[in-house]
Amino acid sequence: MERICTESLPPLRKMHNEKKRIAKLILIAPFIFATGTYAADGSNVQNEASPMITQQKTRQITGTVVDKSGEPVIGANVVVKGTTNGTVTDIDGKYALDVPDKAILQISYIGYLTQDIPVGNQNVMTIRLVDDTQSLDEVVVVGYGTQKKGEVASAISTIKSDNFVKVPTSDAAQLIRGQVAGLSIVTPDANPVGNSQISLRGANTLLQSAAPLVLIDGIPGDMNMVSPDDIEQIDVLKDGSAAAIYGTRGTNGVILITTKNAKGEMPTSVDVNAYLATQQITKKLPFFTADEYRNLVAQGKPGAQDDGSSTNWLDEVMQTPLTQIYNISLRGGTKTTNYVASFEYRGIEGIIKRTKNQMYYPRVEVTHRMFNNMLKLNASLSGYKQSYFAGSDDDNGYNKEVYRNAITYNPTTPVRGEDGKWSESPSKTDYLNPVALLEEVEGENQATNLRMFASATLTPIEGLDIKYLVSSNTYNQTRGYYETTNHIASYKNGRTGFASRGTKRKVDDLSEVTASWKKTLFKDHTFSLLGGYSWMRTNYQFYWMQNFNFPSDDYTYNGMQTGQALKDGRAAENSEQTESLLIGYFGRFNYSYKGKYMLAASVRHEGSSKFGANHKWGTFPSVSGAWSIKDEDFMEDVKPLSQLKLRAGYGVTGTAPEEAYMSLNTLDFGTYVYYNGSFIKTIRPASNANPNLRWERKKEANVGIDAGFLDDRLTATVDYYHRTTSDLLWRYQVPLPPYLYSDMTANGGSVRNQGIEVTVSALPVQTKDWQWQTSVNYSTNKSELLSLSSDMYVSNDYSDQGWLPEPMQMATHRIEVGQPIGNFYGYKSIDIDETGHWIIEGADGNPKPIADQVPDDKKVIGNGLPKHYLNWNNTVRWKNFDLNVTMRGAFGFDILNVAKLQFGAPIMLTRGNILNTSYDKVYGKTPLADDQGLQYVSYYVEKGDYWKIDNVTLGYTFNFNTWVKSLRVYGTISNLATITGYSGIDPEVSIGGLTPGVDDKSRYPAARTYTLGVSVKF
Known part of the structure; x- marks a missing residue:
């Protein structure tokens, strides 16, 4: 930390400060006689009328705290060391503090080194902060609290707002795209109301959502619930030991969003x-x-x-x-x-x-x-x-x-x-x-989301915080849709106008009590304890109705009652309401000895109304530890090494069923039969009761190492994880009787994921005018379906998934025991005959005409999940200019090009336009025949490897000493260029569910975005 000191204030500044002091004295004058004597800044001093109190002579120190570029630092702590006498810098980075003789100022701010500076005989001190390149005191958000980065024993990644990807979006996930190893964020199209697909460390479920749990300031939400400009930092809890404290919601990882405050x-x-x-x-x-x-x-x-x-x-x-x-x-x-x-x-x-x-x-x-x-x-x-x-x-x-x-x-x-x-x-x-x-359509979707929360934190003694939090999140949506009488559907279906109306309402109520205590004993032993109780209720309501045959298009969907179809019993309507409760008791213990040896353990005991009667409660423990090897005496002489920490953790998390009443026997009242000249409503079973329905259980081990060199100018993090998810929810065929319904949802199968994640960050250049920060992260994942059956429920060792639309109407994928998730399953094309018809590989490995195909000839013809992800982020600063370039790629996967499959065959000319490559030679021999029907063959499964120059931002910052503090102007190009051999629109396709890698022929096109932005600070 540097300091720039001056011995005296300019005369005008002195006069200005003197006026401020006089004004403050006038304001507080009425209280002087009642409460004693106050200093000019409003702070209380000893009452001179009391001879029992000895005063210590003080004087005022003023100054400014700035960062390495000379910008004022707002909110820096300036404290007289050894006392509670302190202040924080204002919006101009300025401070004023009364100090005794021979005082030492202690200045601290997150991300910078804490330094002690003797005051001496100086009256004005301008202090320049120095980056804490080790960043071990950086605050990391964890479940129900925060920790210093140096104390973390789990796999957690933190991205601050300065490093967000600059892209205009309502989906906050895109802000951290390519920033976290192992976190895949895919934006399959440019639909302005679309959301990114998020996957962390592979596919861990078959039927349930793979999206991570998102918490905004500790409250459950979604990535589009908060303005991206209001986000301060995003923390990703990646491994089981970090996420286990969230129990049945933590299997897919946890994303913690902290808003600006x-x-x-x-x-x-x-x-x-x-x-x-x-x-x-x-x-x-x-x-x-x-x-x-x-x-x-x-x-x-x-x-x-x-x-x-x-x-x-x-x-x-x-x-x-x-x-x-x-x-x-x-x-x-x-x-x-x-x-x-x-x-x-x-x-x-x-x-x-x-x-x-x-x-x-x-x-x-x-x-x-x-x-x-x-x-x-x-x-x-x-x-x-x-x-x-x-x-x-x-x-x-x-x-x-x-x-x-x-x-x-x-x-x-x-x-x-x-x-x-x-x-x-x-x-x-x-x-x-x-x-x-x-x-020929009119329609509008309108939604509101209201988030309310309040908390009270009591600190009766130092180190003990008792917090009560209550929140309510309410989502309301109303939508309307209308097809006019000139719409083609009206002609095809013989109707005049069609309208649909619907609404959704979802309310999440949360109430939590936590108590945390932190204590350091004998200087070397630091303990922290956390205990808490959580109660959450989710209520969901939904209704929709349709009607057609309207007398006029004038009222569109706002005159539902005027349609004739509902009165005739030919239009549909539906409504429902569900409610579920989730209750949890949780605790965590952290211990650190000299900052060298760290141990953490947590447990959550959680119950859900979604579970069966025999399994309402589950327990989810975790343990992790870390050893800061660099702090050992035998590493003291290894100067180039600035940090070296070994981490290991193990945790159990769960996934609850998405629907509320899957464990219960439900009835269907919506079926009609024709009896005795009229239709009557029937009642029939809609599902079987399953009192043994329980959570999917994921057990994960994680081993990691953090290293830093040259005062952390170069850092590296490597993690290896091994996770097995058992009791997977699956649909099983069951006999009739004794069951009342032909299938049921039960726990059975298991899947394994293992992989490696590597992040390397460097500061190759840092001078007065130049700075270059670069970061590369890499991840790989291997999945394997271990089983689809259990002792109680037996399934085939495979299941076909996905569906090609008309005119093909067949599955695209197969999940199979012993195989990875995401396999394409179809006919392997190996040649084309002289007449332009496919030659495929039969089940025996020999060539055969496509006309002789049988289902047994199908085989694995590719996989839609990337095996490798690589991301490279760079920031270059020269004086007031800044340039940010982010690049990312995915490798080792295939894409089913459905557009080429359906629109690249001459036979589809009977249905409209086709690709101009439809008459190109196949395998360099001859074009497809005009009568060759559409076939799902491996010819249409292409390599999807790509490398994107994803985002380029160039900016310039103007600094002022007026009421405008700074102004930044910048331009951004997103999705600038893609290097790939894939022939479709864009190789960034869906990776979700059990059917990844399908390039939808009807996808919203990909787009390149040009942005001009300005940011002003007052």
């Missing part, structure tokens, strides 16, 4: 952020143009038809979008009260017309400390309001048929006929005018 005394600071962005499609599939298509007509190709026009259907449904994001936040407070208030608007447009996602994020949070910091009260109100176009009768907003028909509709067909009506071909299956699909 204000701490200590500071004037109000105002941050304003604004972004403008636009997009363009990254790749257009090569379909025949109008002129090329007419050549097919001239050649007499079956199905080709010239309608006399030239239409670029993709251009007809696409737009140049404009995204606008504006955020303003205020933070400030006194020694006792802090507040945060922010508001954000996000209007995100997509490249397909009418696709837009509008979101409003309000937030207010207040923290108040009472009774000399013995009691802390905290309350917050936040959430969002959302609205977007509903182009289909679901929650997606986007109708997949729009893009698919835009690429396959005949390019010689006009948008409208001579009569002004939409050009349609009702006789063709799945062939619809894409422009009409956009224009």
